[in-house]
Amino acid sequence: MNRPQRNEALYRLERVAKEYNSRRVLDIEHLEIFRGEIFALVGPSGAGKSTLLRLANFLEPPTYGGLYFHNQEFAPGKEMPLHLRRRVTTVFQRPMLLSRSVRANVRFGLELRNEHNSEEKVQAALEEVGLGGMADQKARTLSGGEAQRVALARALVLQPEVLLLDEPTANLDPYNVALIEEIIFKLNQQHHTTLVLVTHNVFQAKRLAQRVGFLLEGRLIETANTEDFFTQPSDVRTAAFVRGEMVY
Amino acid sequence: MDLELREIILLSLRVSGVALLISSLIGIPLGAYLGLKRFVGRRFVVALMYTGMGFPPVVIGLFVYLLLSRSGLLGSLQLPFLPSLFTPGAMIIAQTIISFPLVAGFTMAAVMGVDPHLRQQVLALGATHRQAALAVLMEARVGVIVAIIAGFGGIISEVGAVMMVGGNIEGRTRVLTTAIVLETRKGNFELAIALGLVLLGITFIANLAMLRLQGKSFDE
Numbered sequence: 001m002n003r004p005q006r007n008e009a010l011y012r013l014e015r016v017a018k019e020y021n022s023r024r025v026l027d028i029e030h031l032e033i034f035r036g037e038i039f040a041l042v043g044p045s046g047a048g049k050s051t052l053l054r055l056a057n058f059l060e061p062p063t064y065g066g067l068y069f070h071n072q073e074f075a076p077g078k079e080m081p082l083h084l085r086r087r088v089t090t091v092f093q094r095p096m097l098l099s100r101s102v103r104a105n106v107r108f109g110l111e112l113r114n115e116h117n118s119e120e121k122v123q124a125a126l127e128e129v130g131l132g133g134m135a136d137q138k139a140r141t142l143s144g145g146e147a148q149r150v151a152l153a154r155a156l157v158l159q160p161e162v163l164l165l166d167e168p169t170a171n172l173d174p175y176n177v178a179l180i181e182e183i184i185f186k187l188n189q190q191h192h193t194t195l196v197l198v199t200h201n202v203f204q205a206k207r208l209a210q211r212v213g214f215l216l217e218g219r220l221i222e223t224a225n226t227e228d229f230f231t232q233p234s235d236v237r238t239a240a241f242v243r244g245e246m247v248y
Numbered sequence: 249m250d251l252e253l254r255e256i257i258l259l260s261l262r263v264s265g266v267a268l269l270i271s272s273l274i275g276i277p278l279g280a281y282l283g284l285k286r287f288v289g290r291r292f293v294v295a296l297m298y299t300g301m302g303f304p305p306v307v308i309g310l311f312v313y314l315l316l317s318r319s320g321l322l323g324s325l326q327l328p329f330l331p332s333l334f335t336p337g338a339m340i341i342a343q344t345i346i347s348f349p350l351v352a353g354f355t356m357a358a359v360m361g362v363d364p365h366l367r368q369q370v371l372a373l374g375a376t377h378r379q380a381a382l383a384v385l386m387e388a389r390v391g392v393i394v395a396i397i398a399g400f401g402g403i404i405s406e407v408g409a410v411m412m413v414g415g416n417i418e419g420r421t422r423v424l425t426t427a428i429v430l431e432t433r434k435g436n437f438e439l440a441i442a443l444g445l446v447l448l449g450i451t452f453i454a455n456l457a458m459l460r461l462q463g464k465s466f467d468e
Contacts, residue, residue, distance in 0.1 A: 092365070096366040108370075108373065112376075155373075
């Protein structure tokens with residue numbers, strides 16, 4: 001399969017910790033995410049996967065340590081410059097759409113960037129997710145799968161350098177799961193968009209990712225290329241998780 | 249229509265309209281801020297605002313009277329931009345103090361009713377904090393319009409404060425509510441009832457206009 005070669009680290013995390021009310025939920029010694037790769041982050045619920053994505057989208061700063069994006073540090077009291085922040089976006093597990101039309105929802109991110117003549121881009125993004133005929137429908141009338149595809153379209157239209165996906169197919173039917181996986185895989189193949197996929201579905205990680213990281217109780221237990229991760233994990237806890245033996 | 253009645257109606261609309269405009273300009277951003285931000289002392293500020301929402305207008309009238317009177321804290325300074333007592337300007341100040349906590353309080357409740365994940369997802373799309381706050385306000389627009397309606401309702405029908413700081417001077421500070429009080433005292437019940445119906449009509453039309461502002465989202 002012709003996948004983009006990873007080269008430089010887009011993200012670098014050094015001794016990053018995140019605490020809420022003095023409770024540490026994330027504690028990562030070192031992690032690099034490379035340009036153009038699909039990196040899957042797996043782990044049981046409550047492992048800190050979504051917290052890591054919020055940090056990676058610069059929604060919250062780490063409590064300690066350094067998170068670098070394009071060698072720019074994101075730390076407490078240090079805002080990530082807007083032009084860098086806008087290179088990254090997230091598709092969340094539970095998409096929150098604005099109570100407007102589907103078209104307005106997809107256009108929203110472009111309007112934030114003062115791009116107002118964007119009808120063609122918006123329509124193309126909707127076609128991409130198979131919702132070209134639903135542009136004028138009210139967003140709140142959509143099914144769960146359709147809403148998630150609108151959320152994906154509003155991310156795609158921004159042509160992000162990094163797309164973070166937080167359990168994007170959880171609770172969706174097999175048709176929507178396959179469709180979304182196909183779209184994000186194509187995005188990586190054709191546009192070399194860096195994808196960070198958070199999932200507790202190891203099969204999905206195996207299908208899509210080039211590298212996989214295993215997060216447990218806030219700590220990064222192991223990262224490896226996908227084949228090694230699933231065939232010869234170096235940590236017994238990773239092996240237990242991959243075999244489905246980990247109780248959570 | 250009688251010229252005097254027209255003047256009374258126009259002054260009522262002007263005083264309450266300007267007060268509502270100022271209240272909205274202060275109250276909506278304040279309510280949005282209190283709804284979205286978490287900071288030390290927020291509970292205290294909210295408690296103050298809730299107290300303001302239930303403050304008797306006549307006490308606010310007394311407070312403004314004492315501030316603006318010639319021997320008062322502000323009146324004695326004779327600042328050029330401060331209105332004198334018994335002027336429409338003084339009535340606007342009193343009505344603004346009455347209505348802005350209502351606008352802010354209801355706006356805060358409306359903003360807090362919007363799922364906090366929405367703001368996070370809007371930020372993730374590249375919004376600045378200001379753009380995200382505006383997006384949340386737009387989502388809460390039905391509640392924000394209710395906030396404005398509550399602010400308007402609190403002042404258009406209010407009599408204690410405007411009587412105290414306006415003085416019900418014919419042709420200068422007489423508004424519908426103070427005119428109703430005066431005509432009732434004089435025993436002109438028919439005129440008082442007619443003025444009351446005019447007041448009801450204005451309130452009804454104003455609320456209909458606000459409902460139009462809520463637009464289609466009200467019916468969804």
